[in-house]
Amino acid sequence: ILNVEQSPQSLHVQEGDSTNFTCSFPSSNFYALHWYRWETAKSPEALFVMTLNGDEKKKGRISATLNTKEGYSYLYIKGSQPEDSATYLCAPRSGANNLFFGTGTRLTVIP
């Protein structure tokens, strides 16, 4: 079992604000880091998969960076919109066959 920490647990931002949150994981035996977006009453959907130290991925207004040496990843949302309201999950994979999910950051964007 991997110790995965996401912070903050929840946050509220105003529409138009940019925001970011963190996923921390053990840096040893790192293989890949997944980000998922989970809207209420739906199922988690994949955002990014990152493998290399220094990786940056972008999808629209959402981007992510990866630091495998120190064991963290940041997710950024630029100009938050109400439809960005969701729980954002990170899941690192080490040498094992499985992903270990963090408890998520619950984002609420206030119109």
Place this chain on the structure above:
Amino acid sequence: EAQVTQNPRYLITVTGKKLTVTCSQNMNHEYMSWYRQDPGLGLRQIYYSMNVEVTDKGDVPEGYKVSRKEKRNFPLILESPSPNQTSLYFCASSLWLAGTDTQYFGPGTRLTVL
């Protein structure tokens, strides 16, 4: 349409009454997995399967069984459900689990055991 389906979506049952939650994927994925999600906890893996007839325990396998007789199906079986198995269950699949394969999740099954 590529998808993972689960049935039932909602189930209320009583302690000790055997139940099965079905999971099926139409993407020819090798890897399938079951998770449960409880308030304040991340998705926790119950069982996973790397291929037909190959299954293995995840982090919280107690009280559950699975089978993988065909590639597309991965049912979750609760032989004698107890109230602590009340939870939201997700089935997921991926082409493989080579670290970079995206997992596709089913719609979830909300189970209540009285």
